Amino acid sequence: MELRVEGLDLLHQPIHQLLRATDGQRRNVVDRLLGIQLGALTAGMRERVDQMRTDAQQTELENLEQAAGAGSDDDDLRFDCRLGWGERGGGCGLAQGDDYALEKGGDYSTACGRAVPRLIRGVLSMIRLNVNGKDVQVDVEDDTLLLWVLRDTLGLTGTKFGCGMALCGACTVHIDGNPTRACVTPVTAAADHKITTIEGLSSNRSHPLQKAWLELDVPQCGYCQSGQIMSAAALLASKPKPTDQDIDDAMSGNICRCGTYQRIRAAIHRAADMDLDKGSANS
Amino acid sequence: MHTVNYQTDAEQTLTSPARRDFLRHYRHPLGRARHCDHPPRLRQARPHSQRNRRLRPRAMNAWLKVGSDNTITFLCDRSEMGQGVYTSLTMLVAEELGVAPHRIQVEFAPANEVYTNQLLGTQITGGSTSVRDAWDKLRKAGAQARTMLTQAAAKQWGINPQGCRVEDGVIVSPHGKRLTFGAVAASAAGLPVPDKVALKDAGAYKVIGTPVKRLDTPLKVDGSAQYGIDVRLPDMLYAALTQSPTLGGKVKSFDDTAAKTMPGYKATVQTSSGIAIVADSWYRARKARDAVKIEWDNGPNASLNDAAIPERACSLPLAARRKWLARMATRMPL
Numbered sequence: 207m208e209l210r211v212e213g214l215d216l217l218h219q220p221i222h223q224l225l226r227a228t229d230g231q232r233r234n235v236v237d238r239l240l241g242i243q244l245g246a247l248t249a250g251m252r253e254r255v256d257q258m259r260t261d262a263q264q265t266e267l268e269n270l271e272q273a274a275g276a277g278s279d280d281d282d283l284r285f286d287c288r289l290g291w292g293e294r295g296g297g298c299g300l301a302q303g304d305d306y307a308l309e310k311g312g313d314y315s316t317a318c319g320r321a322v323p324r325l326i327r328g329v330l331s332m333i334r335l336n337v338n339g340k341d342v343q344v345d346v347e348d349d350t351l352l353l354w355v356l357r358d359t360l361g362l363t364g365t366k367f368g369c370g371m372a373l374c375g376a377c378t379v380h381i382d383g384n385p386t387r388a389c390v391t392p393v394t395a396a397a398d399h400k401i402t403t404i405e406g407l408s409s410n411r412s413h414p415l416q417k418a419w420l421e422l423d424v425p426q427c428g429y430c431q432s433g434q435i436m437s438a439a440a441l442l443a444s445k446p447k448p449t450d451q452d453i454d455d456a457m458s459g460n461i462c463r464c465g466t467y468q469r470i471r472a473a474i475h476r477a478a479d480m481d482l483d484k485g486s487a488n489s
Numbered sequence: 490m491h492t493v494n495y496q497t498d499a500e501q502t503l504t505s506p507a508r509r510d511f512l513r514h515y516r517h518p519l520g521r522a523r524h525c526d527h528p529p530r531l532r533q534a535r536p537h538s539q540r541n542r543r544l545r546p547r548a549m550n551a552w553l554k555v556g557s558d559n560t561i562t563f564l565c566d567r568s569e570m571g572q573g574v575y576t577s578l579t580m581l582v583a584e585e586l587g588v589a590p591h592r593i594q595v596e597f598a599p600a601n602e603v604y605t606n607q608l609l610g611t612q613i614t615g616g617s618t619s620v621r622d623a624w625d626k627l628r629k630a631g632a633q634a635r636t637m638l639t640q641a642a643a644k645q646w647g648i649n650p651q652g653c654r655v656e657d658g659v660i661v662s663p664h665g666k667r668l669t670f671g672a673v674a675a676s677a678a679g680l681p682v683p684d685k686v687a688l689k690d691a692g693a694y695k696v697i698g699t700p701v702k703r704l705d706t707p708l709k710v711d712g713s714a715q716y717g718i719d720v721r722l723p724d725m726l727y728a729a730l731t732q733s734p735t736l737g738g739k740v741k742s743f744d745d746t747a748a749k750t751m752p753g754y755k756a757t758v759q760t761s762s763g764i765a766i767v768a769d770s771w772y773r774a775r776k777a778r779d780a781v782k783i784e785w786d787n788g789p790n791a792s793l794n795d796a797a798i799p800e801r802a803c804s805l806p807l808a809a810r811r812k813w814l815a816r817m818a819t820r821m822p823l
Binding site for chain 1: 569570571572573702703705706707708709710711712713714715716718719721752770771772773
């Protein structure tokens with residue numbers, strides 16, 4: 207089994223061309239390359255893809271894919287094989303593959319899911335999750351996507367459904383602190399990892415980003431803002447004092463139809479300043 | 490506006506017949522579609538059973554309720570879509586009522602003729618009409634409530650309401666006696682709603698014309714704002730729709746045998762332009778929908794594409810072009 211070349215080739219295209227791709231092509235890209243972060247599709251994308259392709263470890267990737275595909279049919283690969291690119295191991299949107307990514311320790315990560323304990327296909331199995339610090343068990347088909355478990359099973363509707371294809375960022379949650387698109391992450395990939403949603407960012411809107419968002423009245427319609435804030439929170443966790451460029455890189459996968467980007471950027475800077483203020487006040 | 494080939498999953502599944510009808514109506518008076526995919530319902534009213542009867546808010550008119558615990562509730566009759574009506578309309582009632590806007594809780598109004606947007610002829614939000622339509626109406630609603638509350642307080646004091654004034658939710662007598670809105674809410678609600686009320690001169694505005702922080706921001710930074718997609722009703726079912734890949738296309742035949750065996754499946758519904766699968770969760774509905782095999786009759790627009798649309802439009806005389814594009818627009822997958 208191999209990744210369809212068509213899918214990878216599309217990633218070389220500028221984003222507007224990807225968005226103009228046919229539905230089938232886009233599905234292919236998204237279904238084949240689960241967990242991708244849109245930030246990675248813009249700046250430096252070509253470079254990273256090329257790097258990955260020429261890298262000797264590409265062989266390993268293929269081996270891993272074969273391993274993941276072994277014993278399962280083509281459809282299963284949709285949910286098991288996850289790829290990611292990113293500056294930080296954390297930013298690459300891996301949930302299942304992060305052990306592998308850590309082993310590699312490189313600035314890109316490639317991994318395929320560890321063998322998910324699949325029972326008979328379609329059969330319900332209890333899946334253990336840690337959401338916002340609480341252990342919960344959910345009784346869903348094991349290929350259910352995390353977003354729907356959060357929204358429908360657990361009632362955490364703050365995480366939004368936008369495109370369902372990891373293209374818009376409205377569904378961004380943290381898995382072990384990494385911003386991840388819940389709309390393409392199978393719930394099994396999140397099992398036994400720490401999941402944080404907007405509801406868990408703080409109990410009283412006290413996160414510096416929430417305070418900055420309030421101060422600058424960032425949202426308009428607000429539909430994308432949970433995802434925006436979660437992406438920004440992951441950024442600040444890894445870069446407490448981000449530059450404009452850092453913000454643009456980290457946030458480019460979160461689309462806002464109202465166009466609140468300027469205020470989002472200003473609010474991230476504001477939150478970073480608050481964090482520093484607090485830091486200096488404490489020291 | 491999307492091309493025929495560019496229709497995402499989300500669009501397919503969210504394009505319900507009701508929504509399309511809504512958008513059709515919506516376009517008509519405005520001439521263009523506006524951003525209204527997920528009109529939010531921001532605060533949900535608590536069911537009556539959970540409310541303390543004594544604290545039951547008293548309706549002053551269709552827009553304002555005052556509780557004996559001094560909660561003031563404004564029923565916002567327009568959709569908040571980011572344009573800010575949640576705040577701007579609240580400012581209008583706050584101005585005349587005599588309270589700071591942030592003291593007012595906002596709920597969304599139910600469907601009722603009283604909430605008709607007079608500029609568009611139905612209860613609808615769009616065309617930058619919300620504040621223009623509400624300008625007199627909501628200031629009057631605020632003034633009515635203030636008048637009734639003041640009358641109730643004056644009655645309690647046995648004085649003429651003329652000399653009383655309102656200071657941020659408190660009625661003050663000429664001799665400095667004070668009663669909160671909540672204290673007189675019940676008796677005020679029993680008074681006739683005055684038809685004629687005097688509205689403030691623009692020079693006396695304390696709220697209108699001043700910068701006010703958005704009242705919906707807190708709900709939008711912690712995920713608690715409720716959007717259409719977040720509404721949950723008892724025993725609610727979910728539908729996922731596949732629509733014809735071409736404009737005006739129809740289902741020629743379909744096979745939902747596999748879908749029927751899938752978990753949560755409830756029903757298959759054929760629409761004028763596609764197939765909807767109903768299931769007990771949206772994700773299950775979508776999965777079952779993806780398992781339906783559909784053969785399409787691509788109809789008269791089978792060969793229509795991005796390039797052909799401007800070509801065809803330009804080949805038509807202006808009037809016919811407008812008509813054709815308008816017809817296209819209403820049938821365009823949204």
